Amino acid sequence: MTIVQLFDALLALLLLWLAWRAVTDAVLFRAVVSFVALGLVLALTWFRLQAPDLALAEAAVGSGLTGALMLAALRRRSDRSSPTPEGPVKGAALRQLPGWVLAFVIFGALSWAVLSLPIPAQGLTEEAHASLEKSGVTNPVTAVLLNYRSYDTLLEIGVLLLAVVAVWSLRVAPRLRPGSPSGPLLEGLLRFLIPLLIITGGYLLWIGAFAPGGAFQGGALLGGACVLVLLGGLTVGPMTGRIVLLRTGLWAGLAVFIAVGLGAMTSDRWFLEYPVERAKLLILLIETAALISIGLTLGCLFYGGRPESGSSDRSSP
């Protein structure tokens, strides 16, 4: 048993050390790298705590995409200002003490609370697993996400659309660095990798019904494919024709979710209460639309602004 406990202790130590490095490292680039490493170790922890769905999502979105966003922001930041010497954060020393005193107070209170949680742990495991066969899927997490608490997921897909609207309202997308690395090797990889990502995304969506996976993990892979397209320098080309398509893809997820919810409601059932026999089909329909919207949204977040079309501002989004 000691090997497993050793592994857990190592995992815990790694988490703490990486988090400490990510917050206090003087060199910003190393802080970002520590954060991405933290995301990967966290994915490992989710797997260790029997949450494979979360491990997939954490690795793809938590460390992968967030890391890509941060590195892109770091690249734009160092382009703009000459790389100022990365001394310790000015004035941090002054604010250091109150910050860490607050941290110790929060840690003390929180650990006291979580350690004194009641021993027969309360939870909804039985209720969730009891009505699993009525939910249309056998993976309990997907059942909770798309059936028991589907209203939360609907609002969450609303948050995704909101994020894109917010980013588009803030600025026109900055041109990616000229001369971004594009050699034959990279194009060869992309030509092979992007179709594979799309297929795997669809695969994850499909197995989400009975094994770890689902719309979010699949969408994260599609998002990754979009990031590769943007980074690989594959020219995005004049967007005029395609902006309407992109825009439709972005709001399709939320629209299908609400449509299915309202559709299910008309025959005097509650909102989003699927008829049991067609539950799996409806969930699949919702997840497919969500998959596309999530992938495009994560791509747009990486793109960092609204795609300006060639023509005048009026016809652009």
Next chain:
Amino acid sequence: MNGAPLELFLLVGAALFACGAAGVFRDAEPLRRVIAVNIMGSGVFLLLVAIAARGGGDRPDPVPHAMVLTGIVVAVCATGVALVLADLSGGEEGDDDDGERS
């Protein structure tokens, strides 16, 4: 349970949350504060998953897992918006073309 020491992970979750909170209040650099907020989020998610593992015997509780999945997606949305804002606040090249001073 597969013997994972849940108390350890609960404490690590609390530590991550506290470390992130200190980072958010302590720092001025926007990018560091984005990292700190994400670490706070990871701390809360670790708490939730450890709580989920506490109850389930060999079947963990799916409800906190769904909450964490929602949290991860919301966190990446917030990070995306925060990084664009950090970009705009850092350099002046944001497209604030002739928006009248309001």
Next chain:
Amino acid sequence: MSPVDALSTLLLAVSLFFFTAGTIGLVRLPDVHSRLHALTKADNVGLGCVVLAVLLQASDWTEGFKLVLIWFLVLAAATNVSFLIAGGTGKRDHDDREGDGR
């Protein structure tokens, strides 16, 4: 310990050796290119051994196919990343990722 298990543990030990070699190379070697060299070579062989070890334990061919796919993807990614880094540091002189002691 059936012979298959013995072979698996042997392969795992070999992969452990390669990983440590790669890490020592990363830490000790002076400049970027030699570090890249150490990393890509040692770690990929290490991963190959791990995949082989797990392949022996694999229950059916679909699982085996996924393992090989994983190994192939990591290989493709590793070669590309090292090519880009090597290409990158050559062209960009003031790249702040340059490991010049910071």
Next chain:
Amino acid sequence: MTSDHLLILIPLAPLLAALAAFAVPRAARRIGLSASLIMVFLSLWLGLKISAHGPLVHTVGGWPAPLGIVLRADGLSALLLLAVSVVGAAISIYASAYFGAPAGTAASRQSRFFWPLWFFVLAALNAMFVSGDVFNLYVTLEIQGLAAVALVAMAGGSDAVHAALRYLFVSLTGSLFYLTGVAVLYGETGTLDLAMLGEVVTAGSPSIVALVLMTGGLMMKAALFPMHFWLPPAHSSAPAPVSAALSALVVKGGFYIVLRLWFGPFDDLVSTAAAQLIGVLGVAAIFWGSWQALRQSRLKLLIAYSTVAQIGYLFLVFPLARSADARSTVVAGGLVFLLSHAAAKASMFMAAGNVLRAVGNDRIESLAGMTRWMPISAFAVGLAGVSLVGLPPSAGFVGKWLLIVSALDQRQWWWVAAILVGSMLAAAYVFRLLAPAFVMTADDFRPQPVPRIMEWSAFALAALSVVLGLFAWLPAGLLGDALSRGTGP
């Protein structure tokens, strides 16, 4: 608890409007205006139905409370929904004129993105007021935070962007503090439903820490005194309709959830000391906000600091409502005050927007002679001032009066002193605005033309805030015993 199928339309209508406004950007304005009207009718229908049948319930997805999410609407939600839809409709009308620039300019870009973001804020508020699930409240808090930040940053100036960034960090930190409290609560009780939490939460150690964390997070969102620093720059640098929306509606969301928690699950857990502490923070907010407002030279900053002060009054509800019998009058007083502040503050920011449009800057000196070249907006500022200060017959007065009466009944006279001094300070900074308005200036001063709609919508809201005082029995009646002790929402 009559079940009701159409309750889901309350959060869905603005969400669909946001989606439509994003999908068809050219028709965003028309969609926005029509959706605002629909929301007014929806909330009127809800108010009538609740006053007739009592609280409504909608179990989303057909799964009952512990597993699924249940939407509940009682008198309190109906009242807030009415406030949000009415003030929201006025803001929409004002914004349609404010952003009515010819297509192709930066302002038309702002207009195209204003409507989807604005309806995401309304969707978040509507979803929040009817939600009966603590984690669902977290998601609505996130939507409200992100949309409000994007709206603030839309002004485009560098200080708008910096204010938006700071607002975003405070909003995210507040939401995560709240989420940590939810995690601890779930670990202890195994349920996320507000009503069920009410029965299960005991005075054990975890729920105290959960209470502190959740309240701390929500205080950041509601900009209560120690955590108010992000509000003035954000509300003053945002476009006028956005400032009106933030100060009048968005900030109230955090207060509403604290109200639901403190008088719901944590009702018997909250000690009188904790209630007194949050009351003291309220008083500190009143004094600090008013003091800063007096020292401002810019109109919008003055109004923003006035918001910081007025939020302090709202948090006086908690120490006064500890005893069961006083609770209904105190909560009614707090709600009437909230309604009057929403209308008055929105109209003041609209008037400030009119001044900015007419004169080009919002320094207080440039208000000189305003009664001559912009009489309607000057009248609106006056009326809104009457309600902010709390002069009879305005609703502000009724709200403060109810608080003072119950404070005297319970012999907590120090709150009375705070309210009175606060009102005098409010009078001081309102007169600081009105004084230059009546000064005679050289009559060759030509302000820029300001669309009539913008002035009349500001005036309408100010008048509503005053006239509401005459009908204060209406909201108090609708409130009924929404938060009475023991029964929970």
